[in-house]
Structures are given as structure tokens and as C-alpha cells.
Amino acid sequence: MIKLLTATGKLTEALCIHLGLYAATFTGTVRRMSSKPWYLRMLLQQAEEVGVQSLPVVMLTALFTGMVLALQSYIVFHRFAAESLTGLVVSMSLVRELGPVLVGLMVAGRVGAAFAAELGTMRVTEQIDALWTLSTDPVRYLIMPRLIAVTLMMPLLVVIADFIGIYGGYAISIYLLDQNPSVYIENTTQYMELSDFYTGLVKAGFFGILIGIIGCTEGFNCKGGAAGVGTATTRAVVISCMSILISDYFLTAWMFA
Amino acid sequence: MSSEAILPRIQIRGLCKRFNNNTVLEDVDLDIMPGQSTTIIGMSGSGKSVLIKCILGLIKPDSGEILIDGENWLLLKEQELLLRMQRIGMLFQGAALFDSLSVWENVSFALLRQNIGKKEARERAIEVLEWVGLHDISDLMPAELSGGMAKRVGLARTICHKPDIVFFDEPTTGLDPIMSDVINHLIVRLHKDSGTTMLSITHDLKSAAMISDRIALLCHGRIHRQIPSSELDSDQDPMLRQFVEGRAQGPINRSHWGQKIEEAIQR
Numbered sequence: 001m002i003k004l005l006t007a008t009g010k011l012t013e014a015l016c017i018h019l020g021l022y023a024a025t026f027t028g029t030v031r032r033m034s035s036k037p038w039y040l041r042m043l044l045q046q047a048e049e050v051g052v053q054s055l056p057v058v059m060l061t062a063l064f065t066g067m068v069l070a071l072q073s074y075i076v077f078h079r080f081a082a083e084s085l086t087g088l089v090v091s092m093s094l095v096r097e098l099g100p101v102l103v104g105l106m107v108a109g110r111v112g113a114a115f116a117a118e119l120g121t122m123r124v125t126e127q128i129d130a131l132w133t134l135s136t137d138p139v140r141y142l143i144m145p146r147l148i149a150v151t152l153m154m155p156l157l158v159v160i161a162d163f164i165g166i167y168g169g170y171a172i173s174i175y176l177l178d179q180n181p182s183v184y185i186e187n188t189t190q191y192m193e194l195s196d197f198y199t200g201l202v203k204a205g206f207f208g209i210l211i212g213i214i215g216c217t218e219g220f221n222c223k224g225g226a227a228g229v230g231t232a233t234t235r236a237v238v239i240s241c242m243s244i245l246i247s248d249y250f251l252t253a254w255m256f257a
Numbered sequence: 258m259s260s261e262a263i264l265p266r267i268q269i270r271g272l273c274k275r276f277n278n279n280t281v282l283e284d285v286d287l288d289i290m291p292g293q294s295t296t297i298i299g300m301s302g303s304g305k306s307v308l309i310k311c312i313l314g315l316i317k318p319d320s321g322e323i324l325i326d327g328e329n330w331l332l333l334k335e336q337e338l339l340l341r342m343q344r345i346g347m348l349f350q351g352a353a354l355f356d357s358l359s360v361w362e363n364v365s366f367a368l369l370r371q372n373i374g375k376k377e378a379r380e381r382a383i384e385v386l387e388w389v390g391l392h393d394i395s396d397l398m399p400a401e402l403s404g405g406m407a408k409r410v411g412l413a414r415t416i417c418h419k420p421d422i423v424f425f426d427e428p429t430t431g432l433d434p435i436m437s438d439v440i441n442h443l444i445v446r447l448h449k450d451s452g453t454t455m456l457s458i459t460h461d462l463k464s465a466a467m468i469s470d471r472i473a474l475l476c477h478g479r480i481h482r483q484i485p486s487s488e489l490d491s492d493q494d495p496m497l498r499q500f501v502e503g504r505a506q507g508p509i510n511r512s513h514w515g516q517k518i519e520e521a522i523q524r
Contacts, residue, residue: 126351126353127355127356129349130354134342134366134418135342135345135371136339136366
């Protein structure tokens with residue numbers, strides 16, 4: 001019993017420390033955004049790495065998700081003779097839920113891991129200490145551009161993913177399942193609202209903040225050489241993915257209540 | 258002659274630092290005069306790196322004072338401390354070059370942050386690289402450099418913005434004897450040419466004797482002894498003699514961590 005209590009206590013302590021670290025990193029970074037220097041070159045470089053370089057994986061994920069959704073929805077709706085609703089279900093699912101979540105998970109795996117590994121390596125090789133001794137604030141120089149880049153790029157990636165996913169569903173429905181294109185488009189556009197679209201973008205922005213803060217905090221506070229960098233990278237990906245899935249429920253409950 | 262006493266450039270008073278239950282620094286006092294080159298020697302784990310990191314604001318000490326030119330740096334806000342860092346240079350043990358930047362961008366990093374033009378910063382970087390004996394490498398990336406070259410690029414970065422105080426963390430560790438001698442000569446030349454105040458930490462006694470005016474032994478969390486470097490071979494302090502002669506047994510071992518070393522030897 002005592003062992004169980006001790007283990008629970010240690011786990012709770014570790015959780016509180018990590019949540020505190022994330023909160024401190026977030027507030028410290030946001031506080032710095034109000035004053036110069038903003039390191040715009042670093043921001044553009046990060047935006048390119050986060051946004052442009054994530055495009056292939058995001059586009060592929062969205063395309064095949066849209067295609068699978070169309071197939072699955074059609075099979076179910078066929079039983080009720082409601083095949084014409086396939087387009088609406090594909091679009092709504094992608095725009096409201098799967099677009100932001102799947103893009104979030106992909107970016108967490110690609111970008112969150114890269115943030116943690118880069119900053120972790122800089123920490124263990126004393127490059128972050130070197131920045132400080134060269135009169136440069138490491139949080140402003142390293143974390144701020146990454147956080148802004150991922151927060152801005154996530155909604156843009158989701159917009160692209162939404163369109164490609166919807167097109168994937170359209171292509172399968174029209175060319176494979178022989179549905180009528182004009183009925184498909186009409187049903188899709190008639191019942192969708194603008195709020196379905198932008199709530200997905202709000203989610204994407206929020207997931208971007210989570211990925212940026214978790215990846216950067218894990219890397220920035222990394223300890224213990226190469227093994228420490230590995231641990232930080234794994235933690236960044238796992239914690240980011242879990243946070244995205246958990247926060248998605250609460251965001252959905254809040255926005256569509 | 259002026260009757261005013263010259264203030265030490267660096268004054269450390271009663272500095273303490275503990276990590277969990279391990280006391281690393283316990284009441285460290287140290288004065289470094291302007292233009293003086295001091296080297297701190299001591300066993301591995303004796304707290305030399307912690308001391309230098311406390312001075313630079315990279316580790317927050319538990320108590321004590323760190324006065325640079327009479328100003329207590331522990332009372333400064335983060336932004337004020339960052340501004341003061343423009344007067345500081347630090348050569349890290351592994352050079353700590355930024356992987357994503359070319360050699361010249363590394364060397365002129367501090368200048369570029371001070372709104373100096375790219376062209377001017379590059380020219381200054383090439384000039385300093387030539388000073389450390391490196392030619393035609395300004396566009397290479399750090400991954401393409403050997404250990405000795407990386408260390409010299411690190412030295413060039415340390416002095417490119419003409420700091421008043423320079424810190425060296427194990428400047429010759431991991432280098433062959435010839436490259437160590439090159440680095441030592443560069444440090445001596447820097448000291449002679451610019452009169453910069455220097456604080457180094459090293460295990461390399463030959464290097465310590467060569468680059469410094471004074472040597473301080475950090476032992477049991479305190480500065481145990483300070484001597485002019487010329488007296489390193491003649492000083493009869495038992496702890497200093499044990500360290501200089503590299504004996505496993507002696508008074509240094511009668512400490513909390515030294516006892517463990519003695520036990521390991523006797524096993």
C-alpha cells in the first residue's frame with residue numbers, strides 16, 4: 001500500500017513539474033513576443049521547415065483518409081439507401097475532426113520530434129549555454145520562432161489537408177462508386193456551415209501551440225547526453241500525440257456544445 | 258601614484274551551490290584583478306565548471322555574491338545580464354559551435370546580434386580566423402572541422418567581439434600535445450596583446466602554468482590555495498603537491514567524495 005502511494009506521489013510530482021515547465025515555457029515565450037528582436041529570418045526558416053516540408057506527408061495522409069472515409073461511409077449508407085450522404089459525411093468528418101487531428105499527429109511526429117532532438121542536442125553540446133554567453137536569449141532565439149511557426153503553419157496545413165481529403169472522397173465516390181457528381185457536391189455544400197470549417201482551424205492552431213511547447217520544452221530541458229536526447233524526443237512525440245487526442249475531446253465538447 | 262586601491266574585476270564572496278544533497282561549492286571566495294589571468298585547478302567533480310557557470314549566470318547559486326567591476330550580477334534581471342554578456346567571452350570545452358551556421362557566421366555571431374552589417378561582420382570573422390591560424394575555412398560547416406580546428410574557431414568566436422573578460426573551460430582537453438600548445442600560445446598572445454582578464458579551468462597543469470599569472474586549487478568546495486603560477490612546482494601545500502604530483506593517496510582523498518576514491522583503490 002505504501003509502495004503504491006509512493007509511486008502515485010512520484011508520478012503526480014513528475015506530472016506537476018512537467019505541466020509547470022510547459023506553462024513556464026509558454027508564458028515566457030509569449031511575454032517575449034511583445035518586444036524586439038523577433039528573429040524574422042529564423043521564423044521564416046522554421047515556417048518553411050514546419051509548413052512546406054510537412055506538405056507531402058500531410059497531403060498523402062489527407063488523400064487516403066478521404067478515400068477510406070468515402071468507401072466506409074458508402075458501405076454503411078448503402079444499407080439504408082442513403083448513399084447520397086457520403087459526400088457530406090466525408091467533408092464534415094474531415095473538416096471538423098480528422099483534418100486537424102490527423103495533421104496534428106503527423107506534425108507532432110515530424111516537427112515535434114525535430115524540435116526536441118534539435119534543442120536537446122544543442123543543450124547537451126552546450127550550444128544553448130553558448131547562445132547565452134554570446135548575449136542572445138535562447139528562449140527568444142530558439143523557442144519563439146518555432147512556436148510561432150508551428151502555430152501559424154498548422155491551420156494552413158489543415159486547410160490544404162481538408163481540400164485534398166475532400167477531393168479524395170469525391171474521386172472515390174464519383175469514379176469508383178458511380179455517384180452523381182452534382183448531387184455529391186450539392187449535398188456536401190448544402191449542409192456544411194462556415195463554423196464547421198473555422199472551428200477545425202481553431203483546433204489546428206491550438207494543436208500547433210501544444211506541439212511547439214511540448215517539443216521545445218522537452219528539448220530545451222533535456223539532460224544526460226545522447227540517451228537524454230532520445231528520451232526527450234520520444235517524450236515529445238508521445239506527450240504531444242496524447243495531448244492532441246485528449247484536448248480534441250474537450251475542444252469539441254466546448255465548441256459544439 | 259594614485260592612492261586609490263584597484264578593485265578586482267571579478268569578486269566572488271561566499272558562493273554556495275548544492276545539487277540535492279550534494280554540496281558542490283561551499284563558501285567560495287575568489288578575487289581576479291583587471292588584466293590578470295587566473296586558472297582554477299581541481300579534481301574532476303570538484304565544482305570548477307559549476308563555479309564558472311555560476312559566474313556566467315548559467316547556474317543560479319544558492320547563496321553568495323558575484324561582483325563584476327563592483328556590480329553584483331546575481332541581483333541583475335535577465336535582460337540586464339544579457340546586456341552585460343556583450344563584455345564576456347567564453348570558450349566551451351567542446352567548442353559548442355552552432356551546427357546550423359557556417360564557420361564565419363559562428364565567429365561573428367555576437368557581432369551580427371549587435372546590428373553590425375553582414376559584410377563587416379564577415380570581414381572581422383575572417384580577420385580573427387586568420388589570427389588563430391585558420392585560412393579559407395570561413396564557409397565550411399562545423400561538422401567539417403577537426404577537433405583542433407573547431408577549438409580554434411571556438412576561440413575566434415570567443416574573442417571576435419573584443420570582450421573584457423574571457424572564460425576558458427578546459428581549453429586543451431581532448432587535443433593532441435601539439436594542438437594544445439597552439440591553443441596555449443594563442444591564449445597567451447591574446448592576454449599579452451589585449452590585457453584581457455581571464456579565468457580558466459583545466460586539469461592540464463602545463464597549460465595552467467603557461468596561460469595564467471595565478472593558479473587556484475578548488476578542493477572540498479572551496480578555494481583551498483592561490484599561488485602565482487611560477488610557484489606551482491615549489492609550493493609545499495600538501496593538497497596542491499598531491500594534485501601536482503598526481504598521487505592517488507593524500508589529503509585530498511580525506512573528503513566526502515575522496516573517501517570513496519580511497520575505498521575503491523584499497524578494494
